[in-house]
Amino acid sequence: MGWIPLVLVLLVVGYVIVMFNGLVRLRNIVANAWKQIDVQLQRRHDLIPNLVEAVRGYLQYEQETLERVIQARAKAVSATGVKGKAAAEGALTMALGRLFALAENYPQLRANENMLKLQEELTTTENQIGFARQLYNDMVMRFNTKQQVFPTNLFARLMGFSPSDYFEAPVAAREVPKVDLSLRRGGSPAAPPGQTPESPPGR
Amino acid sequence: MTERVDFYARQAANRRWSWILILSFLALAGLVGLAADLFVFGSYWPGQGGVPIVSFLAVGVASLQSVEAYFNGDRTVLKSLRARPLKPMGDREERELFNVVTEMSIASGLTPPKVFVIDDPAPNAFATGRDPEHASIGVTRGLLDALDREQTQGVIAHEMGHIRNYDIRTMTLVAALLGAIILLSDWSLRGLWYGGGARRGRGSRKRGGAGILAVLAIVLLIVAPILSRLVAMAVSRQREYLADASAVEFTRNPLGLSRALEEIRSHHSALKSATRGTAHLFIHDPLERRLDSREGFWANLLSTHPPPEERIRRLKQMAYVG
Numbered sequence: 406m407g408w409i410p411l412v413l414v415l416l417v418v419g420y421v422i423v424m425f426n427g428l429v430r431l432r433n434i435v436a437n438a439w440k441q442i443d444v445q446l447q448r449r450h451d452l453i454p455n456l457v458e459a460v461r462g463y464l465q466y467e468q469e470t471l472e473r474v475i476q477a478r479a480k481a482v483s484a485t486g487v488k489g490k491a492a493a494e495g496a497l498t499m500a501l502g503r504l505f506a507l508a509e510n511y512p513q514l515r516a517n518e519n520m521l522k523l524q525e526e527l528t529t530t531e532n533q534i535g536f537a538r539q540l541y542n543d544m545v546m547r548f549n550t551k552q553q554v555f556p557t558n559l560f561a562r563l564m565g566f567s568p569s570d571y572f573e574a575p576v577a578a579r580e581v582p583k584v585d586l587s588l589r590r591g592g593s594p595a596a597p598p599g600q601t602p603e604s605p606p607g608r
Numbered sequence: 609m610t611e612r613v614d615f616y617a618r619q620a621a622n623r624r625w626s627w628i629l630i631l632s633f634l635a636l637a638g639l640v641g642l643a644a645d646l647f648v649f650g651s652y653w654p655g656q657g658g659v660p661i662v663s664f665l666a667v668g669v670a671s672l673q674s675v676e677a678y679f680n681g682d683r684t685v686l687k688s689l690r691a692r693p694l695k696p697m698g699d700r701e702e703r704e705l706f707n708v709v710t711e712m713s714i715a716s717g718l719t720p721p722k723v724f725v726i727d728d729p730a731p732n733a734f735a736t737g738r739d740p741e742h743a744s745i746g747v748t749r750g751l752l753d754a755l756d757r758e759q760t761q762g763v764i765a766h767e768m769g770h771i772r773n774y775d776i777r778t779m780t781l782v783a784a785l786l787g788a789i790i791l792l793s794d795w796s797l798r799g800l801w802y803g804g805g806a807r808r809g810r811g812s813r814k815r816g817g818a819g820i821l822a823v824l825a826i827v828l829l830i831v832a833p834i835l836s837r838l839v840a841m842a843v844s845r846q847r848e849y850l851a852d853a854s855a856v857e858f859t860r861n862p863l864g865l866s867r868a869l870e871e872i873r874s875h876h877s878a879l880k881s882a883t884r885g886t887a888h889l890f891i892h893d894p895l896e897r898r899l900d901s902r903e904g905f906w907a908n909l910l911s912t913h914p915p916p917e918e919r920i921r922r923l924k925q926m927a928y929v930g
Contacts, residue, residue, distance in 0.1 A: 529711060
């Protein structure tokens with residue numbers, strides 16, 4: 406009956422191999438999901454010059470807002486480091502939000518075909534950024550959980566795995582922006598104060 | 609039954625019920641096969657050899673149909689529904705649909721499926737395909753016109769949920785088993801009618817005490833078709849609930865889908881090209897078989913889809929507003 410311990414050892418080894426491979430796969434999925442966020446951010450950077458040109462003619466009196474968008478984009482393109490990039494992208498989101506809030510009040514712009522197309526493209530880009538981050542966080546959750554449940558937690562650290570960090574929105578992005586009414590012309594109603602332009606994905 | 613409301617708990621419950629139902633279905637199929645081979649055709653008796661040939665034959669025949677459906681299913685379905693490929697550079701609605709499908713592919717981590725449009729005013733959507741790499745989603749023009757972006761996103765998320773959960777494959781297998789059970793029952797009852805039972809089969813001398821079992825076997829063979837249909841429909845309904853909960857996982861927005869279901873439900877027109885065979889693929893019963901006034905225990909049990917009110921209620925629960 407000496408084969409029983411051998412079978413048990415083989416079963417344990419097999420289990421550990423399966424466990425290891427599962428963790429490797431998840432680690433790669435997490436890394437991929439992280440990079441995909443950058444892909445979506447890049448799409449947004451590429452769309453913005455088109456947007457600015459499309460609206461420039463209609464928004465002659467909103468040059469300041471347009472300039473803020475252009476500058477925020479430049480900062481986002483050249484940002485480095487995880488925190489730096491996240492902060493720059495958050496600032497760009499806010500600048501875009503202000504631009505769209507203002508554009509709501511220009512009926513000719515709202516009816517313009519190109520503007521509508523661009524609005525849809527930017528909406529979907531913002532959504533895709535949000536969902537890419539969501540997917541990254543969902544994969545991190547799965548990866549971390551898999552490392553922390555028993556009995557994998559006994560082996561995970563030994564095999565060189567460690568929990569990943571979740572993507573967090575930078576604190577600045579959660580602040581409510583002030584809408585400056587002093588330079589607007591015509592007295593048309595502005596966006597009510599307290600409206601946060603960083604809308605959650607999917608709307 | 610519905611105290612825990614987050615979508616994780618909801619999905620876990622749905623998957624558990626699915627497993628229980630599918631295992632019951634397999635057990636039922638096994639019993640029906642045994643009943644046919646043991647007591648009707650006498651082709652097999654434990655301990656005395658022989659082979660349950662009739663069961664194999666039934667499974668084989670039913671499988672042939674399913675293999676065809678498995679590999680070519682989506683093409684046949686799309687053709688019978690008269691679906692055409694999406695034109696992403698076409699009008700605004702179709703561009704939006706393309707973008708929404710892209711968004712849901714990102715959120716679910718799946719390959720983007722091929723997208724099709726059915727030119728019918730009834731709002732509806734379906735998914736087909738044997739696995740996520742070979743999947744297609746179809747949407748009617750009626751749905752594009754009736755639903756806003758948020759609602760459409762919920763519907764597409766529901767369909768992506770079906771794809772991720774391999775529901776099309778599961779229901780193809782269930783349909784194959786159902787077909788086998790119905791064949792077995794049909795053949796057995798004909799066999800009994802014309803041949804009078806397996807008196808000349810193997811081991812007939814040793815089967816004196818099996819009289820009661822034989823009676824039970826025949827009862828089983830009679831009720832098997834309706835019983836297995838009930839189980840198959842229950843599986844289909846569980847998968848619908850699971851797809852709803854998966855949609856919430858992808859969008860984190862239960863109210864989008866619940867508003868979509870409310871809107872779809874308010875349009876009482878049937879989808880012209882759908883048939884009984886393709887009805888289960890849709891998000892809402894395209895044949896409008898359930899009239900609200902006739903809703904009740906039996907109507908619910910035989911339906912491929914759960915009652916819309918219950919789906920909406922569960923979604924609202926997941927949004928903590930139920």
